[in-house]
Amino acid sequence: MTAPSLAAAPAALTGRRNLEGNEACALGAIRAGCRFFAGYPITPSSEVAETMARELPKVGGTFIQMEDEIASMGAVIGASMGGVTAMTATSGPGFSLKQENLGYACGAEIPCVIVNVMRGGPSTGMPTRPAQGDILQARWGTHGDHAVIVLAPASVGEAYSETIRAVELSETLRVPVVVLLDEVIGHLTETVDLGAVAEAPGIARPFATGPREGFLPYAETADLVPPMPRPGDGYRSHCTGLTHGPDGFPTQNPAVAAAALTRTTDKLVLHRARIESWREQATEDADLLIVAIGISARAARQAVKDLRAEGLKVGLFRPVTLWPFPETPLREAVAAAGTRKVLVPEMNQGQLVLEVERVLAGRAEVTGLSRIDGETLTPDEIAGAAREALK
Amino acid sequence: MEIRFSGSGGQGLLLSARILAAALTEAGLTVAQSNAYEPVSRGGLSRSDLVIGEAEADYPLAQRLDVLLILDEAAATVSTGLLTPASLVLCDAERVTTPPQGPFRTLCLPFTETARTLGTPRVTNIVALGALTAQTSICPPEALMAVIVAQTPARFERLNREAFAAGLAMGETEPA
Numbered sequence: 001m002t003a004p005s006l007a008a009a010p011a012a013l014t015g016r017r018n019l020e021g022n023e024a025c026a027l028g029a030i031r032a033g034c035r036f037f038a039g040y041p042i043t044p045s046s047e048v049a050e051t052m053a054r055e056l057p058k059v060g061g062t063f064i065q066m067e068d069e070i071a072s073m074g075a076v077i078g079a080s081m082g083g084v085t086a087m088t089a090t091s092g093p094g095f096s097l098k099q100e101n102l103g104y105a106c107g108a109e110i111p112c113v114i115v116n117v118m119r120g121g122p123s124t125g126m127p128t129r130p131a132q133g134d135i136l137q138a139r140w141g142t143h144g145d146h147a148v149i150v151l152a153p154a155s156v157g158e159a160y161s162e163t164i165r166a167v168e169l170s171e172t173l174r175v176p177v178v179v180l181l182d183e184v185i186g187h188l189t190e191t192v193d194l195g196a197v198a199e200a201p202g203i204a205r206p207f208a209t210g211p212r213e214g215f216l217p218y219a220e221t222a223d224l225v226p227p228m229p230r231p232g233d234g235y236r237s238h239c240t241g242l243t244h245g246p247d248g249f250p251t252q253n254p255a256v257a258a259a260a261l262t263r264t265t266d267k268l269v270l271h272r273a274r275i276e277s278w279r280e281q282a283t284e285d286a287d288l289l290i291v292a293i294g295i296s297a298r299a300a301r302q303a304v305k306d307l308r309a310e311g312l313k314v315g316l317f318r319p320v321t322l323w324p325f326p327e328t329p330l331r332e333a334v335a336a337a338g339t340r341k342v343l344v345p346e347m348n349q350g351q352l353v354l355e356v357e358r359v360l361a362g363r364a365e366v367t368g369l370s371r372i373d374g375e376t377l378t379p380d381e382i383a384g385a386a387r388e389a390l391k
Numbered sequence: 392m393e394i395r396f397s398g399s400g401g402q403g404l405l406l407s408a409r410i411l412a413a414a415l416t417e418a419g420l421t422v423a424q425s426n427a428y429e430p431v432s433r434g435g436l437s438r439s440d441l442v443i444g445e446a447e448a449d450y451p452l453a454q455r456l457d458v459l460l461i462l463d464e465a466a467a468t469v470s471t472g473l474l475t476p477a478s479l480v481l482c483d484a485e486r487v488t489t490p491p492q493g494p495f496r497t498l499c500l501p502f503t504e505t506a507r508t509l510g511t512p513r514v515t516n517i518v519a520l521g522a523l524t525a526q527t528s529i530c531p532p533e534a535l536m537a538v539i540v541a542q543t544p545a546r547f548e549r550l551n552r553e554a555f556a557a558g559l560a561m562g563e564t565e566p567a
Contacts, residue, residue: 018409018416018424043430127430155447188451189409189424191416295452302449379450 016193021159021186022089025115025179026051027194028163029087033171033203034113035061036086038075040068040094043127044183045117048089069094073101073114080110081239083207083230085167089115091183092134093124095141102176103142104241109174109218109226109264111205113166116178117186118294120374129374130183132294132347136354138178139323147265149177149275150323152293156190162320165277171205173271174225175264180322182347184295184376208235217248218260224267268324276329277320282308283333286315288341288390289364291330291356293319295376296345302379307386314386315339327359334364341389345369345377365389392529393453395470396516397438398462398486400428403516406542407460408439411520414530414538415443423451436465443529458527460519461487462502481523483515498526498565505557514547514554521558526567532559 019027026048029037037052049065056063062079066072072088079086090098095116105112118134120126134141138150151166153159159181166177208215208227217237219226226246229235242250243257251257268275282304283289290300297318307314317333319326334342342364344353353368360366369385371377394411396404405426412422423442429435440453456473461482471491474480478495485503500522506515517539524532532555539551 016416018412018422128428155451157447184425184452187426189412189422190447190451191412191421191423298448298450305449376452378452378454380454 015195016191018189019156019160019192019194020047020189021153021156021181022047022117023051024156024159024192025089025163025181026055028160029113029167030055030059030061031160032085032164032167034085034087034167035059036076036079036084037061037088038064038066038072038079038086039088039090040066040072042069042091042094044119044186045089045091045094045115047186048115048117052087069097070101073098073105076112077101077105077110080105080112081231083205085111085171085203085205087113087115087167089117091117091119091127092121095134095137099142102148103144103146105176106142106146106148106264107144107241107243108239110176111170111174112176113163113170114176114178115163116180118180118182126374128183130295130347130376131372131374132182132296133351133372134180135293135322135346135348135351138180145261145265147175147268148323149173149175149268149321150180151177151277152180152320152322153185154294154297154318154320155185156188157192157194158320159185160192160194168203169275171203172225173267173275174228175268180294182294208233212236216246218244218246220246220259220263224263224270272324275321275324276326278326278329279316279318279320280333281316281318283315283317283337285313286337286339287313288315288343288386289334289337289339290314290316290343290345290382290386291319291352292316292345293322293352296347296382299377299379300345300382303382303386306379306383312387312390314390325355325359330356330359331363334360339364342366343369343382343386343389345371345382345385347371347377392443392457393455394441394443394458394460394523394529395438395453395456395473396440396460396462397436397466397470398460398483399465400431400435400437401433402437402462403513404437404462405439407516407520408441410538410542411530411535412441413542414535415441417538418530418534420444421446421448423448425452434465436469438466438470458523459491460523461490462515462519464488467491479526481519481526483519500561500565502558505561506554509553509557510550514550517551517554518558518561521555521560522562523558525559525562526565528567
């Protein structure tokens with residue numbers, strides 16, 4: 001049996017244009033080969049679904065508005081198991097609902113991309129106002145030890161390129177990837193030149209080939225990514241949320257269970273160089289380093305320039321891959337510059353700061369800067385906190 | 392340069408900002424447009440901001456407004472903290488009863504009244520866009536009009552042309 005017949009990838013988007021962050025996620029996914037979207041509209045992510053509804057049919061893809069977020073996640077997993085690159089998008093309350101099925105995708109190693117545009121929470125919270133309160137939920141929202149990748153774009157151009165990367169990492173590593181935006185980046189329109197951002201990715205999921213007899217759907221391969229059997233290709237396989245060994249069937253054998261769970265997490269360690277991504281600005285001699293993501297990082301970017309103009313040695317370390325956190329690069333940046341202080345501005349009561357404290361473990365004095373009133377942290381606020389910390 | 396369009400949800404503020412952003416991008420500038428609105432289907436405080444420059448803005452949100460447009464009393468005071476002595480404030484003379492007070496230039500102009508005279512208050516945003524264009528010379532009026540035609544329904548073209556022309560004339564009669 002041949003692969004599902006899908007229309008050719010759309011032409012690369014070239015030229016300068018004004019694009020919204022949510023729209024960029026959708027277009028990036030399609031560019032990367034996504035041909036299935038199931039979702040349930042929710043502010044501030046609805047434009048992802050809206051763009052998918054408009055654009056997917058043009059490339060032979062399928063858009064389904066499901067009855068809720070739980071079903072959307074189920075449909076995405078089903079489509080992906082059927083061999084199609086699939087994505088969904090949501091915001092806080094919907095992200096909470098998706099966690100059970102997201103855990104299934106982690107356990108059964110089903111590639112999928114989940115865009116989560118963060119709004120004020122908990123619960124219904126402030127639907128149209130920005131927050132960054134899902135930083136830890138994106139990592140630990142579903143239960144049990146599990147591997148997941150989280151990418152955190154800080155511009156519209158990056159919403160496009162990081163969604164392409166999300167598809168690439170998800171498909172080639174068999175792991176769910178969360179694209180974590182805040183409301184500001186999701187709803188921000190920026191002038192971008194996508195021709196300068198993206199090359200044709202040529203992403204291909206490694207499907208099983210070779211003998212059907214004795215096929216093991218979760219075999220421990222050298223790259224720790226077992227090739228997925230494509231339905232119709234004739235491989236007998238079993239897929240379950242129960243802990244399973246190489247044959248795909250449930251097991252309670254302690255050695256088999258431990259090896260299987262360890263492989264899914266070791267997988268991300270083995271491929272860490274491909275997964276990790278971060279940006280540094282003026283870090284080389286920074287007395288104080290700011291660590292931030294999303295719109296808080298954009299505010300920090302200006303704060304660093306303003307503080308440098310005052311003669312203060314301040315830099316910015318911005319994780320683009322939020323999870324797994326780029327811990328060695330952060331330690332190296334701090335060590336290379338002899339950084340004494342680290343400031344972590346974020347729109348929650350202190351989540352990213354916990355990881356930074358863990359990673360630096362006393363190598364520098366870490367301070368958080370929180371804002372939870374539905375407004376963004378401004379460059380002036382961050383600059384003020386940096387000046388205070390350097391006193 | 393930073394421009395804020397503010398008023399009540401449903402007044403076409405986001406559309407106005409999107410139209411101006413498109414015209415500026417075509418002129419070679421780089422724009423960041425952000426919006427804020429309330430979780431209601433109509434009404435509520437609504438605004439859209441443009442941060443305009445030569446390259447991607449470090450911080451893409453408004454901090455010090457060069458131009459503030461206020462089309463409804465709901466937005467009369469909320470942006471005052473972002474004004475400087477160099478700011479220009481354009482208020483709708485009818486729907487803004489308490490224009491911001493301070494060391495900046497404020498013009499109260501009959502946007503709504505003019506739109507109603509032309510046939511419908513729905514083109515108030517286009518009248519205001521015309522006045523803003525005349526006052527700031529931010530982009531050639533013809534370029535902006537072309538984007539208005541491209542981004543709005545064809546059946547409103549004549550009305551939008553009249554509204555934009557009326558706004559331009561209104562803005563030109565005031566000292567820039």
